Amino acid sequence: MTGSDTTTDCVHVEIVGSVARLTLSRPPVNAFNAQLVGQLDDAVAEVETRADVRVAILTGAGRCFAAGADLHEIADLSVDAMSWWNRRLERAVDRVARLGIPVIAAVNGHALGGGFELALAADFRFFSAAATVGLPEVTLGIVPGAGGMSRLTRIVGAMRAKELIMSGRRVRPEEADALGLGWQAGSRGALAAAEGLAETLSAAPHPAIRAVKESVDRATDSSLQASLAADVAALTAVFATDEARRGIVAFRTP
Structure with missing residues (x-):
């Protein structure tokens, strides 16, 4: 087994054997700011270049996987700035997918x-007993803008x-x-x-x-890119409303 580590302020990448583990680490709740989003995008890009990596695991440090956008950072953004910020997040999430x-x-x-949008971009999801997931953006007067609406619909159906x-x-x-969002991890x-699961998959023939991943994704995501663009446009439009502010x-x- 060989191993290597790459640590930035917000994302830790550990590669052991043929498995890369990416850990989000921005205490206390791993909320997304521009720095974390940029470092996540860079970390996934690094994994893309590694021919020796066959499986990637995403997780969060501490008590959260990731609690969504840092509202202190985005609250005062202009509509154009918010659109740019969200496109960076959507790009990083889509790179994972x-x-x-x-x-x-x-x-x-x-x-x-x-x-949750980031978790939905993964192929598989395991939930700890303490996990809670959701897309609460509507309660703030906005909508999910990083692919969550499209990917959630593909997993659980429209209704x-x-x-x-x-x-x-x-x-x-x-x-x-x-x-069907994933599996309970139980006591493990x-x-x-x-x-x-990573051990099982990494031992299988990589080609x-x-x-299989390419074929299944192609079968289910033929119009995903158009849907993602629509999600981004929807958030940009809704973010401009007084209700969102x-x-x-x-x-x-407080």
Whole structure:
């Protein structure tokens, strides 16, 4: 087994054997700011270049996977600046989805908003007992803009996706499992469960695994890029409304 580590302020990349583990680390809740988003994009780009890496695991440090956008950073952005910020996040999330290797999300705690959108970009998801997931953007007067609406719909169907997104409610592991969003990790914990699957997948013939991922993604995502562009446009339009400003300001005000 060989190993290597790359650590930035917000993302830690550890490669052991043929498995890369990317850990989001921006205490206390791994909220996305421009720095974390940029470093995540760079980390995934690094994994893309590694011919020796056959599986990637995404997880979060501490008690959260990722609690979504840092509202302190985005609350005062202009519409144009918000559009640019969101496109950077969408690009990083989509880069995860387009990796030519299996990606496993070990959801060790809250995965909300952009954090859940990132988890949805993975091929597989394991949820710890403490995990909660959801897209609460509507409660702030905005909408998910990094692919969450499109990817959630493809996983759970239109009716359930609308209910989850329109209500903004949080989902616990038992329901997430029943909805087909991923698996409960049980007593093993999400990371250990992800590592177990990674070991199995990394031992399989890589060309076959890659071909399966490409074929299944092509079958289900033929119009995904158009949907992603629509998600970005929707967030840009809604962010300009007074309701969005009031919702975000109210959330960040103690």
